[in-house]
Amino acid sequence: MKLVKEEIEIETRKLYEVIDITEKVExxxxxxxxxxxxxxxxxxxxxxxxxxxxxxxxIFKDLEKSLEKIFPLNEKYEHSYEGNIxxxxxxxxxxxxxxxxxxxxxxxxQLGTWQRIMFIExxxxxxxxxxxxxxxx
Amino acid sequence: MKLVKEEIEIETRKLYEVIDITEKVExxxxxxxxxxxxxxxxxxxxxxxxxxxxxxxxIFKDLEKSLEKIFPLNEKYEHSYEGNIxxxxxxxxxxxxxxxxxxxxxxxxQLGTWQRIMFIExxxxxxxxxxxxxxxx
Amino acid sequence: MKLVKEEIEIETRKLYEVIDITEKVExxxxxxxxxxxxxxxxxxxxxxxxxxxxxxxxIFKDLEKSLEKIFPLNEKYEHSYEGNIxxxxxxxxxxxxxxxxxxxxxxxxQLGTWQRIMFIExxxxxxxxxxxxxxxx
Numbered sequence: 001m002k003l004v005k006e007e008i009e010i011e012t013r014k015l016y017e018v019i020d021i022t023e024k025v026e027x028x029x030x031x032x033x034x035x036x037x038x039x040x041x042x043x044x045x046x047x048x049x050x051x052x053x054x055x056x057x058x059i060f061k062d063l064e065k066s067l068e069k070i071f072p073l074n075e076k077y078e079h080s081y082e083g084n085i086x087x088x089x090x091x092x093x094x095x096x097x098x099x100x101x102x103x104x105x106x107x108x109x110q111l112g113t114w115q116r117i118m119f120i121e122x123x124x125x126x127x128x129x130x131x132x133x134x135x136x137x
Numbered sequence: 138m139k140l141v142k143e144e145i146e147i148e149t150r151k152l153y154e155v156i157d158i159t160e161k162v163e164x165x166x167x168x169x170x171x172x173x174x175x176x177x178x179x180x181x182x183x184x185x186x187x188x189x190x191x192x193x194x195x196i197f198k199d200l201e202k203s204l205e206k207i208f209p210l211n212e213k214y215e216h217s218y219e220g221n222i223x224x225x226x227x228x229x230x231x232x233x234x235x236x237x238x239x240x241x242x243x244x245x246x247q248l249g250t251w252q253r254i255m256f257i258e259x260x261x262x263x264x265x266x267x268x269x270x271x272x273x274x
Numbered sequence: 275m276k277l278v279k280e281e282i283e284i285e286t287r288k289l290y291e292v293i294d295i296t297e298k299v300e301x302x303x304x305x306x307x308x309x310x311x312x313x314x315x316x317x318x319x320x321x322x323x324x325x326x327x328x329x330x331x332x333i334f335k336d337l338e339k340s341l342e343k344i345f346p347l348n349e350k351y352e353h354s355y356e357g358n359i360x361x362x363x364x365x366x367x368x369x370x371x372x373x374x375x376x377x378x379x380x381x382x383x384q385l386g387t388w389q390r391i392m393f394i395e396x397x398x399x400x401x402x403x404x405x406x407x408x409x410x411x
Contacts, residue, residue, distance in 0.1 A: 001138045001272075001275045003311055003411060005377060037140055038177055038270045040312055042377050044386030046328045051231055054183045058215035059227045066208060066228050071340060078332035090333045091340050094325055099375050101236050103142060103179055103268040110268055112181030131377040131384055133312045135272060135275075135409060137140060138275045138409075174277055175314055175407045188368055191320045195352035196364045203345060203365050238373050240279060240316050240405040247405055249318030272409060274277060 001137055004032035008041075010128040012048070012121035015085060018060045019119045021130065025102075026109055028132045035107045037136015042099045047089035047123035049096035050130065055116040063120075067092050089122035096120065104136055138274055141169035145178075147265040149185070149258035152222060155197045156256045158267065162239075163246060165269045172244045174273015179236040184226035184260035186233035187267065192253040200257075204229050226259035233257065241273055275411055278306040282315075284402040286322070286395035289359060292334045293393045295404065299376075300383055302406045309381045311410015316373045321363035321397035323370035324404065329390040337394075341366050363396035370394070378410055 006028045010019055021041075029039060043050040053059060067088075077087035100117060103110040111117075119130065143165045147156055158178075166176060180187040190196060204225075214224035237254060240247040248254075256267065280302045284293055295315075303313060317324040327333060341362075351361035374391060377384040385391075393404065 001140060003275060003409075005310065005379070036142065038272070040375055040377070042375060042384075044384070044389060046326070046386065046388055052183070052235060053227065053231060056216060058217075059224075061215040062224055063228055063231055070207065070344065078335040079330060080332075087333075087336055090327065091337055094327060094337055095232055095369055097234060097371060098326060101177055101179060101238070101375070103177070103270050105142070110179075110181070112183065112266070114183055115181060129386070133377050135140075135312070138277060173279065175409070189320070189372060190364065190368060193353060195354075196361075198352040199361055200365055200368055207344065232369055234371060238314055238316060238375075240314070240407050242279070247316075247318070249320065249403070251320055252318060272277075 002034055004034060004134040006132050008130045008132060010119055010130065012128055013125050015121060015124055016064050017121040020055045020116050021119050022117045025117050025132060029109060029134060032134050034104060034134050034136040037104045037134060039102045039104055040133045041117060042131045044129045046093055047086060048128055049093055049120040049122060050098050050100055051096055051118055052100050052115050053118050054114040086123055092122045139171055141171060141271040143269050145267045145269060147256055147267065149265055150262050152258060152261055153201050154258040157192045157253050158256050159254045162254055162269060166246060166271060169271050171241060171271050171273040174241045174271060176239045176241055177270045178254060179268045181266045183230055184223060185265055186230055186257040186259060187235050187237055188233055188255055189237050189252050190255050191251040223260055229259045276308055278308060278408040280406050282404045282406060284393055284404065286402055287399050289395060289398055290338050291395040294329045294390050295393050296391045299391055299406060303383060303408060306408050308378060308408050308410040311378045311408060313376045313378055314407045315391060316405045318403045320367050321360060322402055323367055323394040323396060324372050324374055325370055325392055326374050326389050327392050328388040360397055366396045
């Protein structure tokens with residue numbers, strides 16, 4: 001059994017930017033030479049999300065609209081010293097999560113046909129980091 | 138340390154069908170002979186959820202009602218070419234998640250007294266797949 | 275590759291108590307002597323949450339307010355035999371989740387600058403258990 005760890009850097013440009021990081025993750029997997037096992041991706045941030053979904057912009061427009069309705073910007077928040085976009089970013093992160101796992105089969109990510117690894121910026125332009133951990137053989 | 142992987146097939150019959158897959162997962166664990174470690178279950182779908190909860194139908198009736206209120210069917214969605222049930226299924230998946238982990242103790246799933254592994258269909262009758270990965274000794 | 279498992283006990287005192295368990299988790303990691311790998315924390319409960327977030331009470335006041343709005347106490351719930359706080363606790367758990375993972379780097383939890391491991395009581399005063407599983411070398 002082998003363990004491989006590597007960091008992926010993501011530069012986001014604005015609130016609600018959605019970035020498909022599947023290829024970057026696959027590159028780490030390929031380099032690891034691990035053929036069978038499981039891969040973990042952990043985002044090191046409290047105001048961004050990391051999920052598995054279809055890479056279809058219409059889904060993320062709907063997600064944005066839902067998030068704005070559930071966590072409205074024009075309400076009073078306690079965590080307000082960086083503004084309401086930041087306050088609600090923390091809440092959205094709590095609901096969407098910041099880590100995923102993907103099984104590995106024959107040296108490839110075992111994702112469903114339409115599944116992709118999607119990073120969602122919930123605050124503003126930032127340098128973000130995702131740690132990839134692979135365990136397998 | 139040992140690694141075991143196996144796929145579980147689930148045939149769902151309708152929207153909001155909730156299926157307790159704990160016994161199927163336990164069967165994979167038993168066959169693996171792994172006594173101590175951790176098990177991962179990854180659903181390969183963007184319109185279904187995989188969570189740990191109590192297997193009590195009243196909870197899932199409440200969950201259905203909450204989901205319908207948060208993601209109403211009678212709104213306009215961008216991801217509409219498969220209808221609004223599909224559009225909202227993607228959103229519900231983003232919030233509920235599609236993977237879980239369970240520690241293994243003495244060859245058994247180490248779940249809380251009332252915890253079970255529950256698969257929730259969020260779209261329509263489908264053949265679904267969950268990948269089980271077990272790491273342990 | 276090494277595997278270490280240990281349980282953490284948490285005594286909560288009331289609904290919405292938020293407990294930073296990062297130091298308890300770090301103590302398990304330190305004892306394990308594992309320098310590189312990944313750590314999993316699994317809460318064995320359906321009415322509490324385990325998430326990664328900033329340890330700032332203002333965020334959790336906002337989270338409480340959001341949860342109360344999304345899952346109002348003054349509605350009719352099917353899962354009502356332990357009261358509506360319990361009914362909504364199950365729903366909140368479905369959305370927030372009950373497990374997290376953290377990479378390990380140089381024998382330390384590899385968390386972002388403001389990330390902490392936070393346990394949230396969603397029901398009432400209870401003895402809670404979180405299982406820590408560490409895989410690494």
